[in-house]
Amino acid sequence: MAVLYGSSRGRAPELGFADVLLTGLAPDGGLFLPTDWPTLPAHTVSASSSYVDLAAEVIQPFVGGALGREDLQSILEDAYATFDHPDVCPLVQLDDGHHLMELFHGPTLAFKDIALQVVGRLFDHELKRRRQRVMIVGATSGDTGSAAMEAVRGSEHVDIVVLFPHGRTTEVQRRQMTTLKDANVHAVAVQGTFDDCQDLVKAMFGDEPFRERHGLAAVNSINWARVMVQIVYYVWAVQQLGRGAATDPAQATTFCVPTGNFGNVFSGHVAARMGLNVDRFLIASNRNDILSRLIETGEMRAEEVVPTLSPSMDIQISSNLERLLYELLDGNGAATAELIAGFRDHGRAALTPAQHQRLTDEFSGDRIDDSETLAIINEIYQSHGMLVDPHTAVGIGVAQRHRRAGEHVVSLATAHPAKFPDAVEQATGVRPELPPHLADIFDRREDYAVLPNDLATVEDFVDGLRVDGLS
Numbered sequence: 001m002a003v004l005y006g007s008s009r010g011r012a013p014e015l016g017f018a019d020v021l022l023t024g025l026a027p028d029g030g031l032f033l034p035t036d037w038p039t040l041p042a043h044t045v046s047a048s049s050s051y052v053d054l055a056a057e058v059i060q061p062f063v064g065g066a067l068g069r070e071d072l073q074s075i076l077e078d079a080y081a082t083f084d085h086p087d088v089c090p091l092v093q094l095d096d097g098h099h100l101m102e103l104f105h106g107p108t109l110a111f112k113d114i115a116l117q118v119v120g121r122l123f124d125h126e127l128k129r130r131r132q133r134v135m136i137v138g139a140t141s142g143d144t145g146s147a148a149m150e151a152v153r154g155s156e157h158v159d160i161v162v163l164f165p166h167g168r169t170t171e172v173q174r175r176q177m178t179t180l181k182d183a184n185v186h187a188v189a190v191q192g193t194f195d196d197c198q199d200l201v202k203a204m205f206g207d208e209p210f211r212e213r214h215g216l217a218a219v220n221s222i223n224w225a226r227v228m229v230q231i232v233y234y235v236w237a238v239q240q241l242g243r244g245a246a247t248d249p250a251q252a253t254t255f256c257v258p259t260g261n262f263g264n265v266f267s268g269h270v271a272a273r274m275g276l277n278v279d280r281f282l283i284a285s286n287r288n289d290i291l292s293r294l295i296e297t298g299e300m301r302a303e304e305v306v307p308t309l310s311p312s313m314d315i316q317i318s319s320n321l322e323r324l325l326y327e328l329l330d331g332n333g334a335a336t337a338e339l340i341a342g343f344r345d346h347g348r349a350a351l352t353p354a355q356h357q358r359l360t361d362e363f364s365g366d367r368i369d370d371s372e373t374l375a376i377i378n379e380i381y382q383s384h385g386m387l388v389d390p391h392t393a394v395g396i397g398v399a400q401r402h403r404r405a406g407e408h409v410v411s412l413a414t415a416h417p418a419k420f421p422d423a424v425e426q427a428t429g430v431r432p433e434l435p436p437h438l439a440d441i442f443d444r445r446e447d448y449a450v451l452p453n454d455l456a457t458v459e460d461f462v463d464g465l466r467v468d469g470l471s
């Protein structure tokens with residue numbers, strides 16, 4: 001039986017996986033969720049397997065008829081052949097009862113690769129079947145853009161245009177986008193901020209003739225397929241640590257997740273819904289701490305975003321949180337829509353005491369500021385000789401502060417230290433080295449357009465690409 005997907009706002013028709021993949025956002029503005037949760041087969045956690053075999057097993061029920069098992073398996077094999085570690089997501093021990101799971105072994109050195117390498121290939125497969133071509137447009141503050149470009153480079157069915165704020169990414173981040181040679185990937189530096197880039201993307205989607213002409217598509221963090229692919233490594237951790245055999249609470253695992261848009265930790269929640277033996281989730285934030293305040297008080301309150309050393313978590317409104325709210329509201333789409341609308345209008349929204357209780361039964365959270373982040377990076381270097389990036393350090397700090405006696409915690413390492421070399425060097429005096437496949441990135445030729453923050457100019461640029469592409 002194929003899983004069907006409905007909207008978190010309850011007013012969109014149910015769709016199958018392939019449509020959900022290509023659509024992204026539901027037509028009522030909500031986020032897609034499966035109408036039933038598949039159960040994890042017991043052997044996926046009790047017996048050992050390769051990462052790819054496990055991924056095929058966990059993902060298959062969600063894709064249903066859209067993809068046969070052999071196609072899925074070969075997409076997964078291709079996707080994870082781009083990773084530089086045979087385990088894909090290796091675990092290393094930090095302390096007794098505290099492991100780090102490294103999610104940064106993909107081509108762009110951040111955990112986004114784990115999902116996007118698969119999602120890019122799923123797009124390609126489905127578009128080929130439909131004999132369609134799409135143009136993915138997106139805005140990035142750094143990590144997502146390069147991961148999406150890497151994921152679709154060379155595709156015959158997808159073009160991608162990524163807007164980034166000129167002069168506001170790190171040099172490594174920019175070069176990861178501007179040194180790709182494939183004809184279907186295009187980096188555009190916009191003379192403006194990340195918010196300006198996002199507004200331009202929204203405006204392009206809102207321009208219906210333009211959207212139709214190019215078959216615009218998105219792969220942002222609300223795409224269900226990204227959440228789905230991330231479920232796998234939660235199961236993997238439990239399997240690798242040999243903690244999966246029992247549903248015994250003493251054997252349960254806690255995950256600590258550096259969180260921004262709530263996509264990563266929501267995937268963990270899905271794994272738990274599917275039967276994985278999880279104790280709780282620790283949500284780690286930097287100074288942009290709306291989530292830890294929600295957990296403390298039961299109320300969401302928007303505040304200004306402040307820049308930090310962990311920029312991929314500099315977010316106030318976590319887009320994937322809507323999926324969890326829908327669950328806390330017992331799958332009531334109308335109530336979810338009302339809560340979200342209230343929050344958009346007034347910058348605040350409150351859970352009932354019962355909903356708040358359910359949230360805190362599963363999630364705890366805390367914040368770590370920049371000076372604490374630097375101290376943690378240094379402490380891990382001194383005690384373990386290991387360099388960790390600022391996002392990972394925020395997670396480790398929260399895990400150390402909140403771990404109870406006997407609790408087994410897996411902290412997620414979401415970026416490679418060499419992606420944020422300045423912070424790591426500031427904390428330790430050591431500049432982390434890029435892995436071999438990126439070692440020459442500073443010598444590669446860059447190719448990108450610099451455009452003003454102006455919709456007509458950006459649309460003209462995209463129109464020009466399409467003409468070239470067809471000739």
Ligand SMILES: *Cc1c(COP(=O)(O)O)cnc(C)c1O
Binds near residue numbers: 112
């Ligand atoms: C995207 C990102 C995060 C935040 O993940 P969410 O799924 O948005 O919560 C954390 N760390 C790094 C390095 C990232 O790139």
